Amino acid sequence: MDGIQTNAMVIRPARTGEDVALTDLAMRSVQHHWRYTDEFMEWEPEVIAVQPEHLTEGITNVLEVQGHIIGFYVLRGDAPEMELSRMMVEPDKIGTGCGRRLWEHAVETARGLGVRVIIIDGDPNAEPFYQRMGAVTVGEHEWTPPMMPDWHVKKMRYSIPPVS
Numbered sequence: 596m597d598g599i600q601t602n603a604m605v606i607r608p609a610r611t612g613e614d615v616a617l618t619d620l621a622m623r624s625v626q627h628h629w630r631y632t633d634e635f636m637e638w639e640p641e642v643i644a645v646q647p648e649h650l651t652e653g654i655t656n657v658l659e660v661q662g663h664i665i666g667f668y669v670l671r672g673d674a675p676e677m678e679l680s681r682m683m684v685e686p687d688k689i690g691t692g693c694g695r696r697l698w699e700h701a702v703e704t705a706r707g708l709g710v711r712v713i714i715i716d717g718d719p720n721a722e723p724f725y726q727r728m729g730a731v732t733v734g735e736h737e738w739t740p741p742m743m744p745d746w747h748v749k750k751m752r753y754s755i756p757p758v759s
C-alpha cells in the first residue's frame with residue numbers, strides 16, 4: 596500500500612522520545628483553547644508536561660492522522676482504579692470529535708485491564724466535556740494559582756459500565 600494516503604485516524608501507543616512533542620501539544624492545547632496567560636502557564640508546567648515515565652510506566656496513546664499526532668491521553672495506575680492524567684487535542688481540532696474518540700479508547704483500554712473507575716483531576720474548563728462523557732464531579736482541589744484564586748482543579752470520577 597506504499598504511496599497511498601488515507602485520512603484514517605489511528606490510535607497507537609506513544610513511541611520513545613515522543614514525550615517532547617506531546618508536551619508541546621499539551622501546552623498549545625491548554626493555553627490556546629482556554630486562553631491562559633503566559634504567567635499561568637509558567638505556574639506549574641509539570642502538571643501539563645508529558646514525562647518519559649508517562650510512556651514507560653503509564654499508558655500513553657496518541658491519535659494520529661496521516662502521520663500527524665493531533666491528540667493523546669495518559670492513563671496511570673492499576674486496576675481497579677486508574678487516573679486519566681492527560682487528555683489533550685490540538686487547538687484547531689478541538690470540537691471535532693477527537694476528544695470523544697480518545698475518551699472512548701481510554702475507557703476501553705482501562706476496561707480491558709480490569710479497571711472499574713477512572714479518576715480525573717480536570718481543568719475546570721474541561722469539566723463540561725468530562726461530564727458529557729459521563730464523569731461526575733466529586734470535589735475540587737484547594738491548590739490554586741496566585742494569579743487566578745478562583746481557579747480550582749476538579750476532582751472527577753467515571754464508573755466504567757459493565758458490558759451489556
Ligand SMILES: CC(C)(COP(=O)(O)OP(=O)(O)OC[C@H]1O[C@@H](n2cnc3c(N)ncnc32)[C@H](O)[C@@H]1OP(=O)(O)O)[C@@H](O)C(=O)NCCC(=O)NCCS
Pocket residue numbers: 624625628629681682683684685688689690691692693694695696716717718720721723724727728
Ligand atoms: C477537553 C478536550 C480534550 C475535549 O476534546 P474535544 O475534541 O473538544 O471533544 P469532542 O469534540 O470530541 O466533544 C465530545 C463531546 O463533548 C462535548 N463537549 C466538549 N467540550 C465541551 C464543553 N466545553 N462544554 C460542553 N460540552 C462539551 C461536545 O459537545 C461533544 O458532545 P457530543 O459528542 O455528544 O456531540 C479538548 O477541549 C482539549 O484538548 N482542551 C484543552 C486541553 C485540556 O484542557 N484538556 C483537559 C485537561 S484535564
